Amino acid sequence: MSIKNYLRERFFPHMWCPGCGHGIILNGLLRAVDSLGMQKSEIVMVSGIGCSSRISGYVDFHTLHTIHGRALAFATGVKMSKPKLNLIVTMGDGDALSIGGNHFIHAARRNIDITAIVMNNRIYGMTGGQFSPLSGYGTKATTAPYTNIDHDFDVAELSKASGATFVARTSVYHAQQVSKLIKEAILHKGFSVVEIMSQCPTYFGRKNKMGDAVDMMNYYKDHTTTIGSKAKKENPDLIERGIFVQKELPEYCSEYEKIIGKAMKGRS
Amino acid sequence: MNEKVRFVQGNEACVEAAIYAGLDFFAGYPITPSTEIAEHLSSRLPGKGGTFIQMEDEIASMCAIIGASLTGNKVMTATSGPGFSLMQESLGYAIMAEIPCVIVNVQRGGPSTGLPTSVSQGDVGQALWGTHGDHAIIALSASNHQDVFAMTIEAFNLAETYRTPVILLLDEVVGHMREKLIIPEDGEIPLVQRLRTSVKGGVDYHPYLPREDGRLPMSDFGGEHRYNVTGLIHDMWGFPSGNPAVAHGLLRHLVDKIWNNVHQIARYKEYYLDDASTVLISYGSSARSALHLVQNRRQRGERLGLLELQTLWPFPASIVRDRCASAKHVVVVEMNMGQIFKAVKMAVNDPGKVFLANRIDGVFITPTDIRNILRLIRGKGV
Ligand SMILES: Cc1ncc(C[n+]2csc(CCOP(=O)(O)OP(=O)(O)O)c2C)c(N)n1
Numbered sequence: 001m002s003i004k005n006y007l008r009e010r011f012f013p014h015m016w017c018p019g020c021g022h023g024i025i026l027n028g029l030l031r032a033v034d035s036l037g038m039q040k041s042e043i044v045m046v047s048g049i050g051c052s053s054r055i056s057g058y059v060d061f062h063t064l065h066t067i068h069g070r071a072l073a074f075a076t077g078v079k080m081s082k083p084k085l086n087l088i089v090t091m092g093d094g095d096a097l098s099i100g101g102n103h104f105i106h107a108a109r110r111n112i113d114i115t116a117i118v119m120n121n122r123i124y125g126m127t128g129g130q131f132s133p134l135s136g137y138g139t140k141a142t143t144a145p146y147t148n149i150d151h152d153f154d155v156a157e158l159s160k161a162s163g164a165t166f167v168a169r170t171s172v173y174h175a176q177q178v179s180k181l182i183k184e185a186i187l188h189k190g191f192s193v194v195e196i197m198s199q200c201p202t203y204f205g206r207k208n209k210m211g212d213a214v215d216m217m218n219y220y221k222d223h224t225t226t227i228g229s230k231a232k233k234e235n236p237d238l239i240e241r242g243i244f245v246q247k248e249l250p251e252y253c254s255e256y257e258k259i260i261g262k263a264m265k266g267r268s
Numbered sequence: 269m270n271e272k273v274r275f276v277q278g279n280e281a282c283v284e285a286a287i288y289a290g291l292d293f294f295a296g297y298p299i300t301p302s303t304e305i306a307e308h309l310s311s312r313l314p315g316k317g318g319t320f321i322q323m324e325d326e327i328a329s330m331c332a333i334i335g336a337s338l339t340g341n342k343v344m345t346a347t348s349g350p351g352f353s354l355m356q357e358s359l360g361y362a363i364m365a366e367i368p369c370v371i372v373n374v375q376r377g378g379p380s381t382g383l384p385t386s387v388s389q390g391d392v393g394q395a396l397w398g399t400h401g402d403h404a405i406i407a408l409s410a411s412n413h414q415d416v417f418a419m420t421i422e423a424f425n426l427a428e429t430y431r432t433p434v435i436l437l438l439d440e441v442v443g444h445m446r447e448k449l450i451i452p453e454d455g456e457i458p459l460v461q462r463l464r465t466s467v468k469g470g471v472d473y474h475p476y477l478p479r480e481d482g483r484l485p486m487s488d489f490g491g492e493h494r495y496n497v498t499g500l501i502h503d504m505w506g507f508p509s510g511n512p513a514v515a516h517g518l519l520r521h522l523v524d525k526i527w528n529n530v531h532q533i534a535r536y537k538e539y540y541l542d543d544a545s546t547v548l549i550s551y552g553s554s555a556r557s558a559l560h561l562v563q564n565r566r567q568r569g570e571r572l573g574l575l576e577l578q579t580l581w582p583f584p585a586s587i588v589r590d591r592c593a594s595a596k597h598v599v600v601v602e603m604n605m606g607q608i609f610k611a612v613k614m615a616v617n618d619p620g621k622v623f624l625a626n627r628i629d630g631v632f633i634t635p636t637d638i639r640n641i642l643r644l645i646r647g648k649g650v
């Protein structure tokens with residue numbers, strides 16, 4: 001199918017700034033869905049609030065645009081009530097890990113079959129450039145004019161520690177890998193996290209003198225490497241890309257099915 | 269033993285009614301004095317093929333039931349003050365996106381952690397205006413277990429009829445007290461099922477286009493129609509819109525669908541009102557004490573009557589005005605600082621005759637408490 005087929009064209013042009021990385025994620029996501037040959041009606045996309053979360057309006061799936069930080073909690077209700085559906089939850093870094101941090105770790109802990117995509121641009125784009133929990137120490141933002149003293153999370157480590165059974169990371173510079181990892185994540189049965197480092201030239205770029213969108217993408221080219229690569233050993237500061245965790249563990253909805261079985265047996 | 273006649277807590281009566289009403293999905297987080305609702309449902313729901321999930325907090329619980337309602341289920345959560353506060357943002361989402369759901373608040377003393385194991389009716393105002401922005405809400409209450417059963421079912425029925433969240437305001441006394449409950453036979457109490465669209469798959473479906481009667485047929489999310497749901501102001505397809513006419517139309521619709529039906533939504537009980545010179549108005553557990561006093565005083569020939577409100581919001585102002593028209597005194601009995609008292613004052617023709625008989629110390633208001641206040645009002649001293 002052509003990618004256009006998955007879009008709600010009547011809602012274009014989109015609201016993202018020129019050079020915003022979020023469009024590349026949209027593209028990668030649709031390519032992943034297309035290569036899996038999935039029907040549009042099999043997919044429910046749930047998002048929170050933010051520039052990133054507007055992605056749900058543009059795709060022709062069942063789409064649920066919720067409130068800031070709570071997308072995974074809504075998605076849990078959808079998935080538990082209709083386990084057959086494929087749930088893709090797209091969130092900004094602030095959405096997923098600041099206001100939504102608690103829901104994130106608990107969805108991971110339950111290992112519920114949801115694909116969580118963290119569109120990490122290291123800033124609160126929608127509200128105009130305040131620092132996020134992923135901005136990192138020493139960065140600048142409209143609420144960190146003297147530089148940020150908050151440390152960031154490693155999303156992969158956090159996801160792993162919380163019990164996610166699929167954890168991966170890449171950047172929008174690596175567009176092919178974006179769709180490959182999303183594809184793997186959708187295929188995975190259990191809670192999967194794909195962190196995609198994206199750019200916000202409008203705020204993070206400008207505040208931190210990162211140059212334009214192309215410079216920011218090149219930054220991801222130069223500052224990332226494949227997991228366990230030689231380059232990583234030589235330069236431990238490089239951010240690793242690839243699949244960190246991929247394991248089979250009982251999935252939450254399947255476990256709940258067993259509870260129903262037990263309860264029904266108890267009755268008869 | 270007859271399984272239909274039970275001796276239970278009010279919280280259990282609520283559970284039995286929810287199951288009778290066809291509850292499919294419950295999400296919650298433990299909090300006194302509502303916890304028994306979650307506990308009983310965790311054992312009852314799976315056996316019926318339904319879903320029980322204990323979420324990480326009340327915010328998540330409210331969000332999860334909204335998600336599950338969208339896919340076509342009858343859903344509920346139960347909490348108390350602190351948890352109800354946490355639910356306010358997503359409650360507003362359910363109002364905006366018009367998603368049927370039932371929220372039970374078994375009230376305890378507040379504000380904050382307050383008096384966790386004591387009775388209060390302090391969240392009545394919050395039920396009306398707890399979430400931000402202009403909106404309308406339905407809130408019900410009940411004073412005894414048979415009525416808890418009936419009002420729980422009403423909550424589900426009204427949620428489906430008006431595509432809206434409905435709040436059931438119970439309180440610690442009703443929730444924890446044990447008394448007799450007779451479970452009606454199947455079919456005895458009518459149930460409102462979800463109104464689903466007749467638009468076929470492949471044909472443009474408008475999830476937010478009201479029919480002529482104001483109702484909006486739904487399509488199970490994840491089913492044959494793909495559409496967008498958002499908490500932003502949206503058009504008839506569910507897409508965000510900044511168009512002032514769309515914003516105006518939607519807000520009016522959200523408020524009008526409730527307020528234009530205030531009479532259909534009003535549930536109340538009347539005791540000895542015909543010739544009452546003093547009308548007590550109460551709801552929830554405090555209505556028990558009010559009723560006790562009324563019955564007692566009637567035996568002594570005093571012209572006391574009781575209007576028990578079961579629908580608190582939208583406030584049935586014209587019914588209150590009418591029933592109070594010929595009364596000399598109107599006394600609102602409640603366990604807060606006058607949250608319904610204010611609404612009654614606004615409703616009646618002569619606000620000067622409205623008095624408040626209340627307790628706010630976590631102790632259940634007794635008939636004697638009310639009688640003492642009546643004596644004061646009548647200038648007799650305590
Ligand atoms: C409860 C609540 N608090 C704050 C906001 C304001 N708000 C909207 S989006 C946003 C942050 C967006 O940042 P992020 O999630 O990283 O996504 P981005 O816009 O950068 O893609 C904030 C703080 C809100 N909508 N709701």
Ligand code: SF4
Pocket residue numbers: 015016017019020021022051052121125126199200201202203
């Ligand atoms: S503000 Fe940043 S994140 Fe938002 S659309 Fe613009 S570039 Fe993208």
